[in-house]
Amino acid sequence: MKQLISSIVEKSISNIYSLQEKVEINIPNKRFGDYSTNIILQISSKINEPIAEIAAKAVNSILKESKLFKNVECTKNGFINFTINDEYLSAQIKEIRKQGKLYGTSSIGKGKTVLLEFVSANPTGPLHIGHGRWAAIGDNIASLLSAVGYKVEREYYINDVGNQVEKLELSVRARANNKEIPEGGYGGAYVIDLAEKLKADLNKPNFRILLINAILDDQKRVLREFGLSFDNYYSEETLHKSGKVKETLNLLDKSGNTFNEGGALWFKSMDLGDDKNRVLVKETGETTYFAADIAYHLDKFKRGYSHIINIWGADHHGYVPRLKAALKALGLETNKLEIIIGQMVALFRGKEPVKMSKRTGEMITLEEVIQEIGKDSARFFLAMTSAQSHLEFDLELAKKHAASNPVYYVQYAHARLCSIFREGHGIVLNEKADLGLLTHPAERDLILKLISIKDEIISAALKREPHIMIEYAKNLSALFHNYYHKCRILSDDLELTSARLMLADAARIVLKNVLELLKVEAPERM
Template identity: 45%
Template sequence: MRKHIYELIKKAVNSLKEKENFIVDDIEIIVETPKQKEYGDYATAVALQIAQKNKKPPRVVAEKISEYIKKSPFVKKIEIAGPGFINFFLNDEALWETLRLIRKDIDDFVKIPSKKKKIQIEFGSINPTGPMHIAHARGVTIGDSLANLFKRIGWNTEKEFYINDAGNQIDLLGESLYARYMQLLGYDYQVPEEGYHGYYLIELAKELLNQKSQIESMDETEKKKFFKEYALSKMLEDIKTTLLNFGVEYDVWFSERTLHENGKVKEVLEILRQNGYTYEKDGALWFSSTKFGDEKDRVLIKSDGKATYFLADIAYHLNKIQRGFDWIIDVWGADHHGHVTRLKGAIQALGYPKDILEIILVQMVRLMRGNEEIKMSKRTGDFITLKEIQEEVGKDAIRFFFLLRSPESQLDFDINLAKKQSVENPVYYVQYAHARCCSILKNAETKGYNLADLDKADLSLLKEEKEKDLILNLLRYPERLEDITRTLEIHQLPFYLLNLSTLFHGYYDSYKVISEDKELTLARLVLVDCVRIIIKDALSILGVSAPEKM
């Protein structure tokens, strides 16, 4: 509906230009939702922009625009307010049409045209040196939900996990596993100081005891490679299983090693050299990142001849662009904030616009049990894994709670609250609204109502204010999705759901859906069904289930 209002305004503004010679170049038409009902269902301040550009009184311009707005089957009236705001009031037909569209084709109802041809969202790309811990899950939830939303509205989007399998950390992982293996055999063998000391490697080493004879037949080089590759494969297997159980399926798992093996690192280095953004100093090769706003220049090739992780990261993002992505979204931990400027600068140095890349920084999660902070696992004495918390509270609670605050805000995750089956628990509150809808519809069938007859319902019987408020909220669902594609604020979707659930629970408490009046019952069942459809659709984007019973 917002798009419909936008088109009405756009045509009126063009008429103002063509018929009255108004200057309307570079005018941005923004259609907003007023916070107060008396100002209508939609509003625009476009008249104020045009008035300033043409040195005319804003109200005069607003009145002229209103005169050129063509009659709409969905607009009851248009009013000029304040200095020149144009307010639009929808008629009942707009509300009834919303219900028809939702039930007819929800896929079409949420579909939004995209200006981007191919989008990639890379998220959750942790070092494969240990199990996925609970803090990683927040970035995973944000990235996965955003990608789900983009796919849901029909955008060509891929989810990608970047496997950091080429750095020194993988060598240390192999050495750490070897140390644990030797310890199990009774040798006094120390885990490298900078290695990985987690309990999980002891468990992994136990699996290798039955391969003792095979391992003893290897020379030192072969052993080093074997333990490195075994540890890497097992860690990746564990991460993939954990993510799958968390409801995340990637389209691509991309190996950092391939960038070196396929010559992409050398290729990007040569482009940067040719474009004049590298220089040598102290035996190292540097990137002139200060030319792009960075606080200091960055090393690409160290004095020992080895490529830095930063160089591989530039090569990786060039590879993304070469694969045809025209919008690249990375979800990083907030501790990587210093990398943003230099990487965007590198993209510019390669000859591409910096806004092809968007980076979402995600703050840490503090795990709570009531008022008590939990810092380590009681089971292992190690960091707390996603798997461990999911076993206790379930996937739905984790995903929903992790989306309740903006990424740049630190999040407290209260396990006790997440386990509560009451309206205090936000995910329970929303899921209960969906289950309540399903229960009402099932109850109607047991009382003899044929849900196939809902298409024939007289929607004009939905006259109550709470009914109209509910329908208006449903009408705004695709608009909320579209807003998120611009702001990337996926946390707005759970808040939309909470608001919709509050309206629905309030409506249910105020009115009897199934009554003696058969025609009114059918109309109200249509409304209930539409609420069910939208809640289920939004929850699926968030990766949260929509139970029919609770």
């Protein structure tokens, strides 16, 4: 919609002033109009005419150019406000019903592929609330990108190599033999469960693999409960076994970006924007996590995606410059790699902070959170705010609000819509209904919100900010609840009932589409 309006305005401006301007369209406060632009203010410095005059000319031209608007007005301070004409709005109700599930999708990413890596928790214990945040946000970003036409793969990187899994194994073995866990080992209750579960396998040569798989299976199970399934699980170990890490080190060597010092092989990341040089091969001859990660990202690039996106917790943000430096050294186009840094979740029970530590085992798992507040509520809450904001997640509040929770508010709107059709089952949706009867302001507001979904999805996808869709779902629900109270849908007036049912059906479709995108249930009854 915004694109449609901006192209009309751009054409007008180009016609009058021969200016090729990119016109941004906004949804203003309702009292001004349906859509607006401040383009006149922006171009006024380039044109030697009073603002009012420029605006008047533009308005004239726009009205001549397009039949989309009922009204186009300029204000003294240089805004142009647009009011969409009612015929167009009615036609969109039919369009929504025609397109159904596809309404709101677009094709701006058509032909392009995206690899989105997220969660990638260490296989050393259960997922916690922080992973839940990346799971919800990442999954939603993937869905949003699909909705705008990209082909998306969801990927999970398994850090199944190194000290941490070593320590996990030692901890489990210690527990299985009723010994104290070693210094720096894992003390959580799940370690005892694992020891119990894998007791018979302790002496098998592939014990570590069995152990990692046990944890991974558990993580996958919880992710499934959360509505998320990954396309690829990529094991760090395979990078080593296949020789890809070695290969990568050779390439870095050849590029002249390495040096030896203190018995270790270093990468000259300082030359490429990092604030320190980094070790690739330790004194012991083992490669570092960093070395494997370069190989992993080289592999991602080789797989040929149009975009590569990672979601990392803020505790990894300092890691970005060195990875980009390495990719630069390998001659790769680093702009292709986008790293979203998400801020941490602070968990509270009321005012009491809940400490989270895998080492001591003092933690609440994602699974427990899902059980406590429900999957839909967890998904909604964890994706409700911008990833770059710190999230204070209060379990008591989430639970207390279980009844007056925003997620139920939205779901209730859907259930209510469905109940209308159950109640009005005798009445068949009439394609020929006179949609011109939908003249109530609440109806107009609702339709305008419905037709903005495509803009919202595009904006949320391009900004990688799914919380925009949650805002949208809440606003749409509010407009519907309001409409429901102001206008009776089923009545003795059959003509009006037919028209309102068409609108209700369109609202049901759009709301359901949003909830599906967010992987939140759209219940028919509550």
